[in-house]
Every structure is written in C-alpha cells, then in structure tokens.
Amino acid sequence: MRLDPTAKITNKERWGGYHLLILESPDIAREAVPGQFLMIRVAYGSRPLLRRPFGVHSRSDGSLGIFFKIEGEGTNLLAGKNPGETLDLIGPLGKGFNLGLGEEGEAHSGAPALVVGGGRGIAPLAFLAAEMRKNGRTVKILYGGRSRTDIPLKDRLKAEGGDLVCATDDGSFGFSGLVTDLLDKEIQKSPASAVYACGPEPMLETVNRIAAAAGLPCELSLEARMGCGFGACWGCVRRIRKNGAESWVKICEDGPVFSGGDVVWTVKG
Ligand SMILES: Cc1cc2nc3c(=O)[nH]c(=O)nc-3n(C[C@H](O)[C@H](O)[C@H](O)COP(=O)(O)OP(=O)(O)OC[C@H]3O[C@@H](n4cnc5c(N)ncnc54)[C@H](O)[C@@H]3O)c2cc1C
Ligand code: FES
Known part of the structure; x- marks a missing residue:
C-alpha cells in the first residue's frame, strides 16, 4: 500500500454520467493487480471527509485508469476534475482476482x-x-x-x-x-x-x-461503504464463510474479491 498525494490526471473522457480518468502514479501502477482498488480523496476541504473507493480499471506506462459513475457528492466532485490537476491516492488496496481460476481443472x-x-x-x-x-x-x-x-x-x-x-x-x-x-x-x-x-x-x-x-x-x-480502505475502521464488515464457517470479515482487507461459494447473501437475486 502506497500513498501518492500528487497523482496527475493526464486524460479524461465522459459518456453521460460515466467518467474515465487516467492518473499518473508509477509506483501504485507497478504494484496493482486486477481486482484491487484505490482510495481517492475527492476534495481537499472537509466535504466529503472520507476518501472514496474505485477499482483499478486499466494500467499503462506508469498510469492507472479509473472508470466511475456519478452516484453522489464524491463522484460528482471527481467528475469535475480535469487533466493537469492532481489527486491524492492510497493504493493498491485489497485482494484481487485469481487469474488462473478454473485453469487447473x-x-x-x-x-x-x-x-x-x-x-x-x-x-x-x-x-x-x-x-x-x-x-x-x-x-x-x-x-x-x-x-x-x-x-x-x-x-x-x-x-x-x-x-x-x-x-x-x-x-x-x-x-x-x-x-x-x-x-x-x-x-x-x-x-x-x-x-x-x-x-x-x-x-x-x-x-x-x-x-x-x-x-x-x-x-x-x-462493494461496501468504506471509511478507510485498509482495515482500520471496521466500516466495511460483512458475513463471509471462511474454512466453511461464517465470520465477520473486512471487505477492504479480505476482499473485495471473494470466491462465490464463500459469500453469505443478504439479498436474493
Ligand atoms: C472496493 C470498491 C471499488 C469500487 N469501484 C468502483 C468503480 O471502479 N467505479 C465506480 O463507479 N464505483 C466504484 N465503487 C463505488 C463507489 O465507491 C461509490 O459509488 C462512491 O463511493 C459513491 O460516493 P459518492 O460520494 O458519489 O456517493 P454518496 O453521496 O456517498 O452516496 C450516493 C449513493 O450511493 C450509495 N453508495 C455509495 N457508496 C456505495 C457503496 N460502496 N456501495 C453501495 N452503495 C453505495 C449510497 O448509499 C447513496 O445512495 C467501488 C466501491 C468499492 C467498495
Ligand atoms: S474500510 Fe475501514 S476497515 Fe474496511
């Protein structure tokens, strides 16, 4: 996990309420694996106070892409950022996907x-x-x-x-x-x-x-509402099966990626 307080926005694209930002952050880009996420400070004042989580969408030449939809105050502020401005990032966070899933069988x-x-x-x-x-x-x-x-x-x-x-x-x-x-x-x-x-x-x-x-x-x-993104606040807990038994885990640390069979569902699809 690294802190990059000055990740420069180098490109921006928009489709209605969906936005793509490219952020120059070589150290975080080098370490990121698919499924990991960033905690981004979207404003320098106290509103909103908490960073917002975004999955790593792309990686190229020391840069990372984030793709997001405007949902509320934080994403709206982020959508207003422009190339040349900088963002304060923490990442890469969490556990990513197993890229070889199903290949072993x-x-x-x-x-x-x-x-x-x-x-x-x-x-x-x-x-x-x-x-x-x-x-x-x-x-x-x-x-x-x-x-x-x-x-x-x-x-x-x-x-x-x-x-x-x-x-x-x-x-x-x-x-x-x-x-x-x-x-x-x-x-x-x-x-x-x-x-x-x-x-x-x-x-x-x-x-x-x-x-x-x-x-x-x-x-x-x-997904979960996240306060810190790295295990400190217990804001993101939910029930997950570990070794067959249900327990409370932190989505930010133990996930956000989980084996489907381990998830305890709170809603029915
Ligand atoms: C690990 C992780 C990765 C994520 N990656 C992406 C991504 O790549 N692209 C993207 O568009 N979004 C992503 N999200 C969701 C994104 O973080 C939220 O949409 C964002 O934090 C909303 O902030 P806001 O201030 O705009 O909205 P708020 O004003 O905080 O909330 C607006 C509405 O969205 C709901 N909401 C906010 N955050 C969440 C959440 N985490 N889960 C469920 N409902 C929520 C609120 O209940 C409320 O109804 C991710 C979330 C997590 C936990
Ligand atoms: S977001 Fe703080 S512990 Fe997970």
Whole structure:
C-alpha cells in the first residue's frame, strides 16, 4: 500500500454520467493487480471527509485508469476534475482476482473465462480481462446495463480485440434482458472455464447461483461503504464463510474479491 498525494490526471473522457480518468502514479501502477482498488480523496476541504473507493480499471506506462459513475457528492466532485490537476491516492488496496481460476481443472481447460460486468461493475473487469489475455487466457466479456447508455465502454472493449457480448434490460442494444440471463444462455451454449463478476449485489447472487449450478469456479468483487480502505475502521464488515464457517470479515482487507461459494447473501437475486 502506497500513498501518492500528487497523482496527475493526464486524460479524461465522459459518456453521460460515466467518467474515465487516467492518473499518473508509477509506483501504485507497478504494484496493482486486477481486482484491487484505490482510495481517492475527492476534495481537499472537509466535504466529503472520507476518501472514496474505485477499482483499478486499466494500467499503462506508469498510469492507472479509473472508470466511475456519478452516484453522489464524491463522484460528482471527481467528475469535475480535469487533466493537469492532481489527486491524492492510497493504493493498491485489497485482494484481487485469481487469474488462473478454473485453469487447473482438466474439465474446462481451454474454454473461455466468462467475465460478467453490470453497469459500473465493468470497471475492474476490463483490467482483469486485459491481464488474463496477456497471460494467454481466452476471455469472453458479458457486459450488461439498463440501457445502451449504461454500457459506454462497449466499443472500446470490442476494439481491444475482445470477445464481447452485450445485454440491455430494455433491449436497446445487444441481448434483450438481464446480463445474468445472457450468462445462463452462454453457459448452456458452450463450455466455459470460470466466471468472474462485478456489479449490483442481486446480480452477483444470481451469477453465483448460475456458476454453481454449472459446476464452474466463480469469483465476485463485492462493494461496501468504506471509511478507510485498509482495515482500520471496521466500516466495511460483512458475513463471509471462511474454512466453511461464517465470520465477520473486512471487505477492504479480505476482499473485495471473494470466491462465490464463500459469500453469505443478504439479498436474493
Ligand atoms: C472496493 C470498491 C471499488 C469500487 N469501484 C468502483 C468503480 O471502479 N467505479 C465506480 O463507479 N464505483 C466504484 N465503487 C463505488 C463507489 O465507491 C461509490 O459509488 C462512491 O463511493 C459513491 O460516493 P459518492 O460520494 O458519489 O456517493 P454518496 O453521496 O456517498 O452516496 C450516493 C449513493 O450511493 C450509495 N453508495 C455509495 N457508496 C456505495 C457503496 N460502496 N456501495 C453501495 N452503495 C453505495 C449510497 O448509499 C447513496 O445512495 C467501488 C466501491 C468499492 C467498495
Ligand atoms: S474500510 Fe475501514 S476497515 Fe474496511
């Protein structure tokens, strides 16, 4: 974990309420692995007091990308930042994805890993998919949103050479329906080796159920309100199974990525 109080913003893109910032932070960029996150101070005054968590979305030449959706005060302030300004970062934080998930088993070898992103949940998965491809792994991204405006990265992910299938709840682009219905269809259609997902909690619960029914290993990136991001405040605890027994764990330290089978669900998908 490092502190970089002067990470320079070098580029900014925007699609409606979705924003992409590129931040120059060579030390944090070098250490980051897919699934890890940054705690970012979005203002220098006392409002908001707490840093906000964002997954690492991309990495290139000493820089990191964050992709986020405006949800409230903090993300709104962040969206107002411009190239040339600096941000105060702590990172990389948390435990990331297991990039070799499902590869060890003979049963699914060679089949693609399915990477399922719902809305802004695509943020850490773009980095995951890029690193897995670098390692020679076949990856298929399933990218879903309410409408076509909620899947703004579709052209970019396609241009990066990825196998990409989109879903929209309102049928305005790609498969018409939930991205979890698309996942179910893809798994019925052809073999897969593993499932990785990030998105709203009901989506993750359904992804986990579908993966478990198909006998596929599954990792999920969870969210929680975070005070510190590195284990000091106990603000992010939830019930997780560890060695078969339920216990309270800190999402920021023990996660945010967990094996689907270890998550204790509080909502039903
Ligand atoms: C590990 C981690 C990684 C994340 N990565 C990304 C990312 O890459 N891109 C991205 O767009 N967002 C990401 N988020 C969510 C992001 O941190 C929140 O949207 C942000 O903190 C909201 O701050 P705000 O001040 O704009 O909203 P607030 O004013 O604090 O809240 C606005 C609304 O959003 C809800 N909310 C805020 N934070 C959370 C949260 N963590 N979980 C559930 N509901 C919340 C509040 O209940 C409220 O209804 C991540 C969260 C975590 C825990
Ligand atoms: S956010 Fe403080 S302990 Fe997890």
